Amino acid sequence: MSSAVDAPFCPLRLPRLGPMGIVGAVLVATFLLMALFAPWLAPHDPLKLDVMNKLQGPTLSHWAGTDQLGRDTLSRLIWGARTALAIALTSTGLAGVIGLILGLVAGYGPRWLDGVLVLVLDSLSSLPMIMFALAVITVLGPGTATLILVIVLISIPGYARLIRAQTLTMKAADFIQAERTMGAGSVRILLRHLLPNVVGPLVIVLSMDVPAVIMLEAGLSYLNLGVKPPTPSWGNILYDGYTSLRQQPVLVVAAGVPLVLSTIGFTFLGEGLRDALDPRLKVRPR
């Protein structure tokens, strides 16, 4: 875990991604552009009903066919990229910042606070994550805000523990000891010296968690417990496809493609980043 000491993370230097990382980066860039420019890329209005032309296969005007209400599937999938990425990036970003703060506090703060935080974080991560998510959704009711909250709560413990472990090892490093002897205050040590050194591994873990978050969003939206229809989400489009599986299989097949490509893209990119920056970092299944 002391790897950040020998190779300080520098966000400005482009890491040398392997071929897998480059494939991932290209896929991720494609989906980011798709999400950003959805209104211009989508050939039709994703919410416009056209019941006369429902459940069509691919045609010239509807490249990926239409759903059970005659909405254009391709347009819904392009807008779905916006939903998926907006939720995934907001929630992992938020969880990363909170986890960073909690981890620094636990690692550098007083012993008793560390004990309390570790117990809370351990309890939170001892819940099977899906059960916890469903319990929170029952209490708050489904919706995009609940979904983001759930993902943030699930992700915080892992990030906070990573940062805490990094902070604990870094605290004993010579350069921190030297700073302290020279009279630097806790705030200065935390922000100027610890923060830049512990943030590297967090960035890698965050990027490796994005696909898991995209899967969770799609899964919960599939169960109708995430993004509410008619807002297009890959999950609820998959559900529409499932209900009309026997009449028009094109819908379910088409809806799975962007989901699979984006999770593969983010995973490849995360792996590439990890290999380039910190190969010893271990990642647990989630």
Add this chain to the structure above:
Amino acid sequence: MLTYAVKRIGLAVVILFTVMLAMYAMVFLVPGDPASLALGPRATPALKAELIARMGLDQPVHVQAWNFFANALQGNLGYDVWSKKPVLGQILEVFPNTLILGAAALGWALVLGVALGCLAVVWRGTLVDTMLGILSVSMIAIPSFVIALYSLLIFAVWLNWLPALGAGMPGDWGSQIRATILPAFAIGITWVGYLARLVRASMLEVMGANHIRTARAFGLGEVRIIIRYALRLAIIPTVAILAVGFGAILSSAVFVETVFSRPGIGTLITSAVAKRNYPVVMGTTLFMTAFYLFVVTAADLVIARLDPRVRDVFRG
């Protein structure tokens, strides 16, 4: 070892109590009372009053909390809002289905994953190794419920080889096995990827050990060395990850069970969430958390028994 065991079990108990407390607090944080939320806007006052009395919501908070804890410890997890059946009974009825599904998924994933991991080590550094690496990462990346939907479409709807719904007839082993194949395939595929990578990585570490060099010096073949001498050591981290992975398996089981309408913990809790059936959601979450803690603690104790170094650093 005894000190370690007491500390580890103690921690599990403390965590379980924290979780119970948090769950109970969560119900109180809801705007509005759980009874009217569960019954919806069209509930009559009489119906609401009856449910409030039945759930004990008319009693003071500390009495409610005490009852909740006392009942939970005695195995009473409350009653279904709609069917009035005991929650624990409903859980125990479907729990074996989920357990069988998880075991089947892990079983085939373990066999194939370990085999692929060994192959990658045999041909390390070659094209085969690279291809297996890409294959395992892709397997990890694909969401299991998409695999479930695609395999449902191909093998159940188009080819009509396997059933699309349910868990098979009770008592009919053939139909139960046939109904488990597709869901177990969908859940296991991620694990083939994980295990192949894990076995490869830990095996490469072991290959540098002295006893492997000795085996080479004796002139044993590479395949024999890998299977008889390296795999024994390399399998230990795999056992450790299997326990932690139970949470991940459960996660995919929730989605995959829904896709195949297979009775299980996943279908039980998701239908309860949709109907805001609090006692079922809370009871199932508590039950699965307790079970998960049991599995993880047991695995930690087994690993500590096998590897004395673990005992010395307790949650560092």
